[in-house]
Amino acid sequence: MACSSCNKNKSLDVSQGIKYLERGTGIVHFNSDPQGATIYIDGRILTNPYTEEIQRTPTAVPLTEGRRNFVFKLQGYKDASGHVDVFANTTVNISRRME
Numbered sequence: 001m002a003c004s005s006c007n008k009n010k011s012l013d014v015s016q017g018i019k020y021l022e023r024g025t026g027i028v029h030f031n032s033d034p035q036g037a038t039i040y041i042d043g044r045i046l047t048n049p050y051t052e053e054i055q056r057t058p059t060a061v062p063l064t065e066g067r068r069n070f071v072f073k074l075q076g077y078k079d080a081s082g083h084v085d086v087f088a089n090t091t092v093n094i095s096r097r098m099e
Helices: none
Strands: 025-033 038-041 059-064 066-073 080-086 091-097
Touching (some): 059 080
Antiparallel strands (some): 038 066, 066 080
16 A cells, blocks of 8 residues: 655655644743843753744743743853743743842
C-alpha cells in the first residue's frame, strides 16, 4: 500500500494534519521592574520567530499548554525566575521585581 502523505524521499508530509497535533496555546504577559530584562523560557532565550529579535520585558507571547520555567536576566540585577502554568485560550500575567 502506498503512503499518500509521503513524498518520494519517504518523509512524512504532516503540514496538512499538523493542526490536529498542536497543543492548545495561551498568552503570557511578561513584565519586570525595571523593564528590559531578557526572557528565557525552559532554558532557551525568547526570540521573535519572524525577526529573531531577542524579546525583553514587557512583552506578551503565545505559549503551548503546560508548565513553563522562566528566567528574567538584566545586567546589574539578580536573575528572577519562576514557573507559569499555561492553559489553552487563557491569559496569564507574570511580573517580577529585579533586585
